[in-house]
Amino acid sequence: MTVVDVPGSKSLTARALFLAAAADGVSTLRRPLASEDTEGFAAGLTALGYRVERTPERWSVQGSPAGPPHDTAEVYCRDGATTARFLPTLTAAGHGTYRFDASAQMRRRPVAPLTRALRALGVDVRHEESEGHHPLTVTADGVRGGELALDAGESSQYLTALLLLGPLTRDGLRITVTRLVSAPYVGITIAMMRAFGVTVSRENTSRGEVFSVPPGGYRAADYAIEPDASTASYFFAAAALTGHETTVPGLGRGALQGDLRFVDVLERMGARVRVDDDRTTVSGTGTLRGITVGMRDVSDTMPTLAAIAPYASGPVRIEDVGNTRVKECDRLAACAENLRALGVSVTTGEDWIEVSPGTPRPARIATRADHRIAMSFAVASLRTPGITFDDPGCVRKTFPAFHEVFARTRAAWGLAAAASPDR
Structure with missing residues (x-):
């Protein structure tokens, strides 16, 4: 683990x-x-x-x-x-x-x-x-x-x-x-x-x-910030994709963030998920199933799912995510562009994307200066070595140390080293 x-x-x-x-x-x-x-x-x-x-x-x-x-x-x-x-x-x-x-x-x-x-x-x-x-x-x-x-x-x-x-x-x-x-x-x-x-x-x-x-103002507080569930999605997806296991402490049953529900999507695809009081663990089983899923309420994790979708045994269709077109970039278009660059068949609509199973080839990811595009396709690089990024530094928006932490995870699992993220 x-x-x-x-x-x-x-x-x-x-x-x-x-x-x-x-x-x-x-x-x-x-x-x-x-x-x-x-x-x-x-x-x-x-x-x-x-x-x-x-x-x-x-x-x-x-x-x-x-x-x-x-x-x-x-x-x-x-x-x-x-x-x-x-x-x-x-x-x-x-x-x-x-x-x-x-x-x-x-x-x-x-x-x-x-x-x-x-x-x-x-x-x-x-x-x-x-x-x-x-x-x-x-x-x-x-x-x-x-x-x-x-x-x-x-x-x-x-x-x-x-x-x-x-x-x-x-x-x-x-x-x-x-x-x-x-x-x-x-x-x-x-x-x-x-x-x-x-x-x-x-x-x-x-x-x-x-x-x-009501009116009346706020009183000062001593407040603990829980780990970022959207960021955790990349490590959960990595475990599901590669057949390994990862645990994120600090995110459990009482977590405030709805994006922790991304693990439910991974479970539907075949991963094993355990949510404890103070941590969540995802274990890959070696296979991922295709699904159709609405992600309106967890749309920040849409790129994470899109990036691992080609490795599923059947099509993955993600619906009700039109709002992702007005994020840091048009994320539906960015995911489709990069998946096609990897040689994957993709179709999109106003608020949906469908990704067909395939064997992605190495390519340079066009991040569009969007941290979530970069981190999502880093997960795909675990199965497709040679993926690189035009702007790896865009991850500083939410996780400046992402590439280093992700490299340590890759090494812990004994996976081949990735190409340098800055090329």
Whole structure:
């Protein structure tokens, strides 16, 4: 058995940073993820005037319930979607003028549903170039709150940002959601808000699901970040693909992250899965079966499944993942492009991909600067030596040490060394 220590969750770290910044007092975040995205979020908080102190094992944040300590600031969000969506929402509760810009990759990603919702709440949000995209400026004077409708069918982050804002408004928020993708991430948000002293209620109505958030603010907390379940998916898939076994401690029955359900997909394909209280183990059986599976709620693991799909005994069809077209790249198109480069037969639709069984050949993976494309096809390299990457360093977004950790796993299993990832 190989034990892999996966770094902290990006999703939990970003939410915890928002909550700590908004809370009354000093919060401690234990074992947060240190990566390009989370470092960018922390740097954004610092630019807004929050005090963030960091050591390798814990970060502490001095909260400011009244909004950013600075009344003017410029924040560069890098490639981080959580930074680019959560921090403008945080500043709306303050008083001042705050400008946000981002990388070319993030500028292409939409924020329009969130912008419309903030404007409906009376927040002055202005896009400088393309409506619904960065760069943007928030001129803030607090938020009264009230009722609004939201379409979160493109990204659950829009709903998360507004839920996080709710306790900072004067009257609270009542949000009717007409469509929702990646629903487990909303569950993460609500659970974490509870840890910082706020209880969100939800009910189903004829108009959609309604989330009610009370006013009153957050209290500081000492919060432990669990390992990243999306990152763990690469090591679980590697075990299933190669007939080996891997255990990830810290992810078990009580895990907040819905992406741990990826192991259920592997089990359907023939792997053995054991989920204990504090760890999860996947054992490969030497074969993988073809399946048809909807991955709307665990769509960040879609590329992981697509990358191992050619090695299954039958076709693998992944459905209801249209939202992956507006991630760091169009992930459906990226997976199809790279699988075809490997010599695999692939068909795609607006929200689905079907991969036929095959014998992949070595090829250079076009990562499109997307960390999940690089890490997913690293798994395929376990069965197809010679796979290389045009931008191996893009993994720094969520797991800077990925290639080193993955190489150690490969060596522990006695598999042939991969080609250098930087060629």
